[in-house]
Amino acid sequence: MEQTEAILIRRHAWSDTSLILTWSTADYGKVQTVAKGARRAGSAFAGRLDLFHRVEIGYVLARRGDLHTLREIRLIDPFAASAAANLFLAGYFSEVVDLSTEPGQPVPEIHDLLSRGLNYLSGNPATERALVFFEVELCRLLGVLDVHGAVLNELERYCGKIPSSRNEALRLLGNS
Numbered sequence: 021m022e023q024t025e026a027i028l029i030r031r032h033a034w035s036d037t038s039l040i041l042t043w044s045t046a047d048y049g050k051v052q053t054v055a056k057g058a059r060r061a062g063s064a065f066a067g068r069l070d071l072f073h074r075v076e077i078g079y080v081l082a083r084r085g086d087l088h089t090l091r092e093i094r095l096i097d098p099f100a101a102s103a104a105a106n107l108f109l110a111g112y113f114s115e116v117v118d119l120s121t122e123p124g125q126p127v128p129e130i131h132d133l134l135s136r137g138l139n140y141l142s143g144n145p146a147t148e149r150a151l152v153f154f155e156v157e158l159c160r161l162l163g164v165l166d167v168h169g170a171v172l173n174e175l176e177r178y179c180g181k182i183p184s185s186r187n188e189a190l191r192l193l194g195n196s
Contacts, residue, residue: 072099
């Protein structure tokens with residue numbers, strides 16, 4: 021069984037009772053697991069599979085493919101959004117990390133950037149400056165930082181698209 025610290029960046033239903041979870045990890049890169057029975061009442065995973073929490077996970081490697089089986093989870097540091105803008109900005113951070121990383125390809129610096137961004141949003145109001153800082157740092161880590169400051173264009177070129185959650189976060193930041 022593999023064990024690592026992780027941040028849950030995406031979750032969606034796989035069946036009536038199970039979830040597919042996408043994690044950012046420093047050791048293994050982006051990892052996808054299935055949490056069998058996680059949607060059942062009284063599941064061992066109940067209340068532990070919230071987005072953006074820093075946790076330690078244990079999972080069994082798949083024999084074929086890259087959808088592993090989640091076996092255990094332990095909360096290390098919960099994410100606590102103080103406002104809707106913080107939640108949307110955290111969503112944007114995780115979406116762009118998901119788009120810019122490949123399964124099984126560890127990039128500890130990107131995981132650390134995500135961890136620091138979420139930690140900042142847990143204790144501080146979301147700002148446009150935090151958004152821009154995250155984008156610039158991500159472009160620098162990906163090696164696509166344009167010296168002329170066209171960060172958003174380079175990020176879009178690298179990822180294929182900019183997540184729509186960016187616009188919603190900016191809209192909410194404008195109302196703050």
